[in-house]
Amino acid sequence: MSLAMDLTLGTEAQALLEEMLKITSQNLVHMEVTEHYQIIKELGKGKYGQVVLVTHRQRGTPMALKLLPKASTKLQNFLYEYCVALSLSAHPAIIGMFGIAIESSQHYGFLYEAALHRDLISIIKPKAGIPEPAAKLCAKQLVSALDFIHSRGLVYRDVKPENILLFDRHCHCIKLTDFGLTRPQGTLLRLVTGVIPYTAPELSRGTGDTPGLPIDASLDAWALGVLIFCLLTGYFPWEKTLPEDSFFEDFVEWQESGLDEDLPFHWRPLSNDAISMLRKLLAVEPSKRGPLRCVLSYLDRPWRAEMVAKGH
């Protein structure tokens, strides 16, 4: 997609979200959670909120309820996350929403589908990853979900296993959740702190005094590349995408030289096909980064070196 198209889509997405925000802010349901819902158990916790499994007191419907403390959450941010999730929830690999946003004395909250098999991080075995068929199922569904988000003029910006919910143990049905960082394409972003392995290098470098980097779909392609690496190996390719991280520096050197002998040692469990796919998703220069869809042409090929040795 061209930068001009990115910006047009981004502007349209922004306008739609502003409209949704206005309407939602007038329709927030004021209630105490336990008046209408029974809290069954905690499903998870993040930096910003807590997610609990609830059932509707009359109808018994099980649902997930994300609760964000009012003390630490701006109403605008809550509404934004809710409206983005609602606007995307028609996709099969994006969490379904019930269209109910609430405000209690202590929290803002919204109701959505509960995933009873937890999230992807819960099945990644350290130094082993997950079975290759499951990794491919995840990759295929995520490409579809992220492409859909991009087609709506947005960039997801938070691909990580904690945000991928499982609806079965073998990853036939996974869904993306947590739209707190999603922004319209073209939004100017400055980032100097909080670099994690999924952060694309153009962001971790920081933008100094410049107005910021206009975000686009290539940020999600990078994060998907890191995620696929983790699913196949059970470890991160690096801690942070900064020159002080020697694993990242070795990777950059290999990307630049293109020589097999420069391939970092911890990439060896991967097949040549998987390496070639990840080279595209993890191109250091964003304009050279492969589109997410490049993953699809690798789905029929082995992704682990041991599978090649076995003749799969």
Ligand SMILES: Nc1ncnc2c1ncn2[C@@H]1O[C@H](COP(=O)(O)OP(=O)(O)OP(=O)(O)O)[C@@H](O)[C@H]1O
């Ligand atoms: N619908 C759901 N069903 C089951 N578990 C869920 C659901 N939604 C969230 N969780 C669990 O709760 C955790 C935290 O949820 P979420 O990522 O939405 O919170 P957050 O505070 O925005 O997190 P972060 O720190 O990543 O920003 C998830 O990692 C997941 O394990």
